[in-house]
Amino acid sequence: MYWQKDIETMPISALQALQLQRLKEMVRRASTSSYYQQLFQEHGVTVEDLQQIDDIHKLPFTTKQDLRNGYPYGFLTVPKDEVVRLHSSSGTTGQATVVFHTTHDIQDWANLMARCMYMTGARKSDVFQNMTGYGMFTGGLGFHYGAERLGALTVPAGSGNSKRQIRFMKDFGTTILHIIPSYALHLLSVFEEEGVDPKTDLCLKTVYLGAEPHSEHTRRRIEGALGVKAYNSYGLSEMYGPGVAFECPEQQGLHIWEDSYFVEIIDPQTLKPVSDGEEGELVLTTLTREAMPLIRYRTRDLTSVCSEPCACGRTHKRLSRIKGRSDDMFIVKGVNVFPMQVETVLMSIPEVGTNYVIELDTEEEIDVMTVKVEVQSDFFLGDVKGLKALQQKITAALRSEVLFTPRVTLVEPDSIPEAQGKAVRVIDHRQQH
Amino acid sequence: MYWQKDIETMPISALQALQLQRLKEMVRRASTSSYYQQLFQEHGVTVEDLQQIDDIHKLPFTTKQDLRNGYPYGFLTVPKDEVVRLHSSSGTTGQATVVFHTTHDIQDWANLMARCMYMTGARKSDVFQNMTGYGMFTGGLGFHYGAERLGALTVPAGSGNSKRQIRFMKDFGTTILHIIPSYALHLLSVFEEEGVDPKTDLCLKTVYLGAEPHSEHTRRRIEGALGVKAYNSYGLSEMYGPGVAFECPEQQGLHIWEDSYFVEIIDPQTLKPVSDGEEGELVLTTLTREAMPLIRYRTRDLTSVCSEPCACGRTHKRLSRIKGRSDDMFIVKGVNVFPMQVETVLMSIPEVGTNYVIELDTEEEIDVMTVKVEVQSDFFLGDVKGLKALQQKITAALRSEVLFTPRVTLVEPDSIPEAQGKAVRVIDHRQQH
Numbered sequence: 090m091y092w093q094k095d096i097e098t099m100p101i102s103a104l105q106a107l108q109l110q111r112l113k114e115m116v117r118r119a120s121t122s123s124y125y126q127q128l129f130q131e132h133g134v135t136v137e138d139l140q141q142i143d144d145i146h147k148l149p150f151t152t153k154q155d156l157r158n159g160y161p162y163g164f165l166t167v168p169k170d171e172v173v174r175l176h177s178s179s180g181t182t183g184q185a186t187v188v189f190h191t192t193h194d195i196q197d198w199a200n201l202m203a204r205c206m207y208m209t210g211a212r213k214s215d216v217f218q219n220m221t222g223y224g225m226f227t228g229g230l231g232f233h234y235g236a237e238r239l240g241a242l243t244v245p246a247g248s249g250n251s252k253r254q255i256r257f258m259k260d261f262g263t264t265i266l267h268i269i270p271s272y273a274l275h276l277l278s279v280f281e282e283e284g285v286d287p288k289t290d291l292c293l294k295t296v297y298l299g300a301e302p303h304s305e306h307t308r309r310r311i312e313g314a315l316g317v318k319a320y321n322s323y324g325l326s327e328m329y330g331p332g333v334a335f336e337c338p339e340q341q342g343l344h345i346w347e348d349s350y351f352v353e354i355i356d357p358q359t360l361k362p363v364s365d366g367e368e369g370e371l372v373l374t375t376l377t378r379e380a381m382p383l384i385r386y387r388t389r390d391l392t393s394v395c396s397e398p399c400a401c402g403r404t405h406k407r408l409s410r411i412k413g414r415s416d417d418m419f420i421v422k423g424v425n426v427f428p429m430q431v432e433t434v435l436m437s438i439p440e441v442g443t444n445y446v447i448e449l450d451t452e453e454e455i456d457v458m459t460v461k462v463e464v465q466s467d468f469f470l471g472d473v474k475g476l477k478a479l480q481q482k483i484t485a486a487l488r489s490e491v492l493f494t495p496r497v498t499l500v501e502p503d504s505i506p507e508a509q510g511k512a513v514r515v516i517d518h519r520q521q522h
Numbered sequence: 523m524y525w526q527k528d529i530e531t532m533p534i535s536a537l538q539a540l541q542l543q544r545l546k547e548m549v550r551r552a553s554t555s556s557y558y559q560q561l562f563q564e565h566g567v568t569v570e571d572l573q574q575i576d577d578i579h580k581l582p583f584t585t586k587q588d589l590r591n592g593y594p595y596g597f598l599t600v601p602k603d604e605v606v607r608l609h610s611s612s613g614t615t616g617q618a619t620v621v622f623h624t625t626h627d628i629q630d631w632a633n634l635m636a637r638c639m640y641m642t643g644a645r646k647s648d649v650f651q652n653m654t655g656y657g658m659f660t661g662g663l664g665f666h667y668g669a670e671r672l673g674a675l676t677v678p679a680g681s682g683n684s685k686r687q688i689r690f691m692k693d694f695g696t697t698i699l700h701i702i703p704s705y706a707l708h709l710l711s712v713f714e715e716e717g718v719d720p721k722t723d724l725c726l727k728t729v730y731l732g733a734e735p736h737s738e739h740t741r742r743r744i745e746g747a748l749g750v751k752a753y754n755s756y757g758l759s760e761m762y763g764p765g766v767a768f769e770c771p772e773q774q775g776l777h778i779w780e781d782s783y784f785v786e787i788i789d790p791q792t793l794k795p796v797s798d799g800e801e802g803e804l805v806l807t808t809l810t811r812e813a814m815p816l817i818r819y820r821t822r823d824l825t826s827v828c829s830e831p832c833a834c835g836r837t838h839k840r841l842s843r844i845k846g847r848s849d850d851m852f853i854v855k856g857v858n859v860f861p862m863q864v865e866t867v868l869m870s871i872p873e874v875g876t877n878y879v880i881e882l883d884t885e886e887e888i889d890v891m892t893v894k895v896e897v898q899s900d901f902f903l904g905d906v907k908g909l910k911a912l913q914q915k916i917t918a919a920l921r922s923e924v925l926f927t928p929r930v931t932l933v934e935p936d937s938i939p940e941a942q943g944k945a946v947r948v949i950d951h952r953q954q955h
Contacts, residue, residue: 160693161693169675170675173670173673173676174670174675174676174678175675175676175694177677177690185689185693187693189675192673213603214603222656222657223655223678223680224662224678224679229656229657237625240603240606242602242603242605242622243606244610245607245609245656245657245658245663247655253612260594261608
């Protein structure tokens, strides 16, 4: 039931003692990087200031911008020839960032991933089809190494080529998928086209949904159509990648591995901690990383933390479903909107299909939000009255969520282009934003 | 200088003794698979028939068609839950094939790759940019694991996105590339566009060319433009993938690792062995594989073997540059042509650019071969007379190689679409072939 029982069920006091010890070690190590050396000096903090775990508040935050400023070697704490892997962002939205790993880090990461997968029932007898891109995207190699550590049979399918993916599932008796949620929704329509009923024709039992925030309705829809349990995976490349937090079979939040990460939730405006259960920005400190420790890293992901005991027996805190990244938020008519709010509404309506996109425009200096929604194929072939009624139903549901009236356009199935990798949910045509 | 000196420089008699011992073990193991059990029975052979290494000729060949017939589990010799990886062909040209690996196999493969890379001077201080696709393509994960075993810094760049690739080379001081030769040629023009001189602006010293047969002229062109030594890598997914044979710094053929593979060259018609130095089809027997031993596998690759001592001190035989796969050969006007013959001619002409394609048509029941050739950009902007002369020069050079007159069309740089992955060199429009 547990991959590492002693760690996963460690009493909270022991866990906190371990965290303090590791935090000190991390700060000591971080101080040897050129970037933190200077940052800690500027803030006048040293490892001696850490007498108890709450003293972490004395340390400065690290931001994405810091990573950019320190690019490429500013955060490195080991000689370059000790580094065996790097993962770099694309740099399409500004200066790129990079994260380095030693052999220890790669093994540590694989172990965390194996822990996540084992928690959901994955064993060496499983057949694991890894349906995300490999290479720089940390989701691909992250899960790949975890499955290998577990000893499961890994099918390194990579992304795309849905028909071939389905053939692999059939031919090799795939039991577990790792897939991006928007692609999972798309795959449902390919199953239909191919005349494959995933519930009876395949051996699937578990799906890992990663890399994109997604709604509970999206999860339930995927679970229902595939006849599986779908688990939420959370991570970010600034940490190792996936393996930061993962759902247990209770599906009541994602256990964040506190032996490896110190978790804080802050108010992104005041930067003060918020209470248990209150939403804010997730801040993470690595506790075991060798090549590149990060101290109080502001993830920009919005969530809340729950410290209540979990029925699964694990003592590690749980994160609630990620609402989105603060960067993803957009403002329409003065209202803050997260794409996840729109998705939650859409996926709760059964007639809605598997893809959608939000377009933002300015008309006569007024913001207009248009939501293009694919409709289920059965329903789309029905009468016009039904479509009109559906359009009104979606509009009303969205209005009650975002508090202004969006335009809703219904389109036929598969008419919105599929993304390669993470889905693009918002297209902003406005001049200034 | 050697990754495993004892093995790489093993006296030939000792190597042959090791081969015989391992061959027996392999045949014993293979006999436990359902496919070989039956095949060996049909041929009336058992491991007892192997008294000396030449007795391998008593064993039947294994072909691609056998792999198809045995799909998916016919060749497996371990319980399914001992398998940790599979690589499957796309199955676009018929029934798919699949190769399975245990943890031992993955480690064995990584070790062979590390041996290859170390042989060419790669060390843990190197920065290795892996520019091929990951996932099912064995070249990506094969080199990735080898570099990791070596302790080099791996940049898992994956394929495509040339500008980002060049940024990585600059930012991380990449010293070694793994790249498909047709993509390497394409990259030369991107360097030019980006105003980057790879010889002075980068730290490159070594390039591994794999996955496609390519000519010596192609290699020299890449070496000259990048200021590197380029090494030929040979492998096939039916074995582990890359790591079967690799060039040493002498660049006089590819050492085939005889502790892991037993090599034969046969006449593809008579199936009889050919002499040292004589061209024929490469036949390989795995000597260390656990999940899925293959006995006398007909690779369809055409090459010759050289048993002469090599100046590098390694005792393992050398393969000559792969001429092509017997499947790649096409017949025009009754003449057998390999794409490699055309490439060899083209790449020896300095005015020829970085891409070409061969198109085959039928006109009035006669075969026509048209070679579309990109011209170097400087030259393309020159006068028409020069282009006309170049066209005649290429036509004459091709005619003296293939012994009929092809049509040659000169096109401007970058006008032939780049392949994603292996280049498509021959487009056959003929009705029957």
